[in-house]
Amino acid sequence: MTTETALQGKIALVAGATRGAGRAIAVQLGAAGATVYVTGRTTRERVSEVGRAAETIEETAELVTAAGGRGIAVPTDHLDVDRVRALVARIDEEQGRLDVLVNDVWGGEHLVVWDTKMWDTDLDRGLRMLELGVRSHIITSSCALPLLVRRPGGLVVEVTDGTAETNRRFRENFYYDLAKNAPIRMAFTLGEDLKDTGCTAVCVTPGYLRSEQMLEAFGVREDNWRDAVEGQPHFAIAESPAYVGRAVAALAADPDRARWNGRSLSSGQLAKEYGFTDTDGSRPDAWAYFEEVVYGGKEGSADDYR
Template identity: 35%
Template sequence: MALSGKVCLVTGASRGIGKGIAIQLGEAGATVYITGRSSSPEAAVLGGSLKETADEITARGGTGIAVICDHAEDEQVKQLFEKIEHDHGRLDVLVNNAFSGISVTTKESRLGHRFWEHEAEPGEFWDMINRVGLRNYYICSAYAAKMMVKAKQGLIVNISSFGAIRYMFNPVFSIGKAAVDKMSAFTAQDLKPHNVACITLYPGAVLTESINRIIAEGSNPTITENFKVAGTPEYSGRAVVNLACDKNKMAKSGRITITADLAREYGFTDVDGRQRPSPRQLNVILGIAGYKWLSSMVPNFIYVPNFLLALQGSNF
């Protein structure tokens, strides 16, 4: 119950990574606000609901509070933070996770469209991916910072992905993720004097409901192969809990962190007791690239240094 008495907010937590993070924060004893839209076609297919997540948070030892919020609507977002401030007068942890671009991104990438070929108008396509994502991350961070700066403490975690440093799906997706990473770095500079940390988290491969469904259907052999050693959504939840409890987390402020690397640093495992491989492990990278025979010969302890990963995203 390391986070007993703490107030947290996880956006987009009815399922997937957001749900896993919210549940683990609850297991650590926190009061956890979770958001999601009241209904969506995707939710009907994949299952899961805000109420179910809130109930599980409470069952794990925390207090789950579900708030219906469409993060595409600025006024609803503002009211969400006003509610938290009214109810508790504080916010200790914000996890920016809500993202509406997955379905359109995967659909368009399957169709093989280039960025000028999408059916939607350019501005509309941008908003479909980055309005509930990059833009909303910034808005939520600004509202959260007002409470955290006042309290002289706090943690903002922005969920991003390796699409930020290499082309993934389409340019708009990768542009948004790269901008999230930069947003963390630059907002961290403003927050540093106030003892508020802002950290980017790359969960890596995660067995979300949609991925599990694809694996069960056998409809995408590539995904089935690449997600053999993927972590559960709660693996990233344990990473966020450990970040929140870290008295030296300001040293990580503005930086990109990876769930599997944090697991080794802090000494936690996934909920099944396993230690997942890091996307920085050379054998993992070789395996994904298709060099299975070479991958099997490389020891697990050989990692690609962070500066080499950073060079992937460098255009100098």
């Protein structure tokens, strides 16, 4: 379990911390005492192409501080190389170090058209998904890793949807499949590059995430999310964003995290390893549920995997 001071004095950058998993990761790093730079495109003055004004990076920074850390909001488009370089230069000037880099930039849900062949998918929409989910991560790592590798012990976390094992199954859209598999390979290859620096790279995925967008899509709130299970039974395995946040905080606080180098890991898997729970005290393992019950035909229910 991560303590309130486990990351005291550590500096983190969570790229793509406006909402969802990124926001929760930033908050949980703050809860462990870290100073967290939170970035994204939606601010109190400007809304990104996602079109959601309800969540902003300023609010995320305030939540980090309220949790016990120090949140610093820096508006950043991670496809703009100069902006990302300026962000890293600011962290270097203000802190002189970077201990944790979380690549969570995405914001491409509105572009996905499910059950559509690759050649019937609008090319501009598809390429935009790859820009948001792949190119942005490459730019951020290229700019930030020279600062992170100055000290041994640094951690890079690529956030995606699925693990190397679960993503052997087609993810139902050509471009989405590429966008969500790329971070898994990024963690693997960065792990190779980082071996002689004393730093570690991993890929982490949440399970069935109860993000703000998902709750809104089902017409529920976090306090009554189970009301959506009747219409979507598999939603019973859903987890709060705090769960994956706790997973990343536990990794960052683990002095032996190098054993995970290059691996892709799920929130449910890490909960069993580190002993943390979701906000309701359960340990949902959504990926095991889907692989074994939904796709594998095993007898069982979501409750068996919580």
